[in-house]
Amino acid sequence: MSQSEKENQGSGEGKTQDMAIFSPPVVRSGAGALNRALFTKTVNLAAAAVNDNRLISKYRKELEHSKELLRQDRLSPIVNHPDKALADQGKKCLLLSPNVKAPEPETWGAALKEGVQKKELSVIPYELQLNYDYWTYHDIITSILPEELHDDIPSGFNTAGHVAHMNLRERYIPYKKVIAEVILDKTTNIRTVINKVDNVGAESEFRTFQYEVLAGPDDMQVQVTENACSFEFDYSKVYWNSKLEAEHRRLINMFEPGEVVCDVMAGIGPFAVPAGKKGVFVWANDMNPESNKYMQVAINRNKVSQYVRPICEDGRTFIHHAADSVLEAHKNGEHVLIAPKPPSRAKKAPKPEPKRVDIPPTISHFVMNLPATAIEFLGCYRGVYAGHEDLFSAESGRKLPLVHVHCFSFKADDETPLNDICERITKYLGFPVKPGNPDVEGEVAVHDVRDVAPAKRMFCASFRIPREVAFAERV
Numbered sequence: 001m002s003q004s005e006k007e008n009q010g011s012g013e014g015k016t017q018d019m020a021i022f023s024p025p026v027v028r029s030g031a032g033a034l035n036r037a038l039f040t041k042t043v044n045l046a047a048a049a050v051n052d053n054r055l056i057s058k059y060r061k062e063l064e065h066s067k068e069l070l071r072q073d074r075l076s077p078i079v080n081h082p083d084k085a086l087a088d089q090g091k092k093c094l095l096l097s098p099n100v101k102a103p104e105p106e107t108w109g110a111a112l113k114e115g116v117q118k119k120e121l122s123v124i125p126y127e128l129q130l131n132y133d134y135w136t137y138h139d140i141i142t143s144i145l146p147e148e149l150h151d152d153i154p155s156g157f158n159t160a161g162h163v164a165h166m167n168l169r170e171r172y173i174p175y176k177k178v179i180a181e182v183i184l185d186k187t188t189n190i191r192t193v194i195n196k197v198d199n200v201g202a203e204s205e206f207r208t209f210q211y212e213v214l215a216g217p218d219d220m221q222v223q224v225t226e227n228a229c230s231f232e233f234d235y236s237k238v239y240w241n242s243k244l245e246a247e248h249r250r251l252i253n254m255f256e257p258g259e260v261v262c263d264v265m266a267g268i269g270p271f272a273v274p275a276g277k278k279g280v281f282v283w284a285n286d287m288n289p290e291s292n293k294y295m296q297v298a299i300n301r302n303k304v305s306q307y308v309r310p311i312c313e314d315g316r317t318f319i320h321h322a323a324d325s326v327l328e329a330h331k332n333g334e335h336v337l338i339a340p341k342p343p344s345r346a347k348k349a350p351k352p353e354p355k356r357v358d359i360p361p362t363i364s365h366f367v368m369n370l371p372a373t374a375i376e377f378l379g380c381y382r383g384v385y386a387g388h389e390d391l392f393s394a395e396s397g398r399k400l401p402l403v404h405v406h407c408f409s410f411k412a413d414d415e416t417p418l419n420d421i422c423e424r425i426t427k428y429l430g431f432p433v434k435p436g437n438p439d440v441e442g443e444v445a446v447h448d449v450r451d452v453a454p455a456k457r458m459f460c461a462s463f464r465i466p467r468e469v470a471f472a473e474r475v
């Protein structure tokens, strides 16, 4: 081996650092209480003590370039000198790669050797102390769980404000408390960890769930911000899913200021409140009285009471009631007045009049986010505008409402889910539909929203209510 080859090998160039030394100790404490003190470790390294602090940045760059500097996630290579007296004088060290050994100059690379030769550096042993705070959730849990559980370490959870909501698989249940404690320690802004309690697949009518608190206080009163609106609610009493923010935004972006939107299953208002904020009139219904209560809270918090009306009834009856009530509001001349921007003080222009926006006579969009069953409500559109063909005459320029109905279907790359969804819409609407352009009567646009299970996805189907359905006689 030539001298340069020896030097190369010694300096760690071309060699991967042995990073296993930074793994936490294996603490197979079982399902018992989490003992954070067991997660301490001393890693023996070498460090380049820098004689003059003004040279730190120069040597940091050089040693980084020659791959002699320690590169390890969440560890700064610049540390205080291990000698307390020198540290008190402000002396610093640069931590070196584990391949570099202080007593073995043949492991030092050219940059290090040169620094030592110039008496600007000295290479010293350094005992790096690592503890529980250093390691990630994954590191700690891997260290605790037995190896047969390493293949699918629980990592995902929903959050609602300070609450992390887990849905642990059966085989991780014995470790639920330890897992929750570590999540609590390692996730900023999480104060409570809960686990969904299996209720043998049965979902509650209001899409709430049974849970047990695994770590932190049993405090389910949460605050969240979504689409620039703030919500405060009891997460145990109403439905909330932070993973739907993009879907909420997608539909909100379709609504125009001054239009009317009827949200049939509005929850606490993640469609309604931001839509109201952009000047859309919203009739926001939910059958859960708790949702209705917290929607009112959100309306007040976000100052959208001029635009958003909370209603609490069965969505099936709401559909006709909403069409009638919007028309009534229009006939009564209900409107909002939008205060103009104050004129600049320099101009002595007369104060501009507020802008009046009337509630239009008809609904532009219905939203139905209750994916498990909403399609079954579609029969309720029959007769929604019975006797009101005039409202949608060619001269009026008005179109029948678009319905956006959420649903579940298969996960497949072909047309299977589209055809499945269209078949079910056909059945419940009582009118044949096929995949296509929602502006064409009898055609449906299907948007793929998100994965919900290995073989199941959530979709949103959008279509205009067919004339035959809208103008049918009410029974």
Ligand SMILES: C[S@@+](CC[C@H](N)C(=O)[O-])C[C@H]1O[C@@H](n2cnc3c(N)ncnc32)[C@H](O)[C@@H]1O
Pocket (backbone or CB within 6 Å): 205, 206, 207, 238, 239, 240, 241, 244, 264, 265, 266, 267, 268, 269, 270, 271, 285, 286, 287, 288, 291, 313, 314, 315, 316, 369, 370, 371
């Ligand atoms: C999946 S959540 C969606 C809530 C909200 N739209 C969202 O995106 O977060 C479905 C909502 O439907 C409400 N709900 C269930 N059955 C209903 C019915 N028959 N009529 C009206 N609302 C209903 C539940 O209370 C729940 O808030």
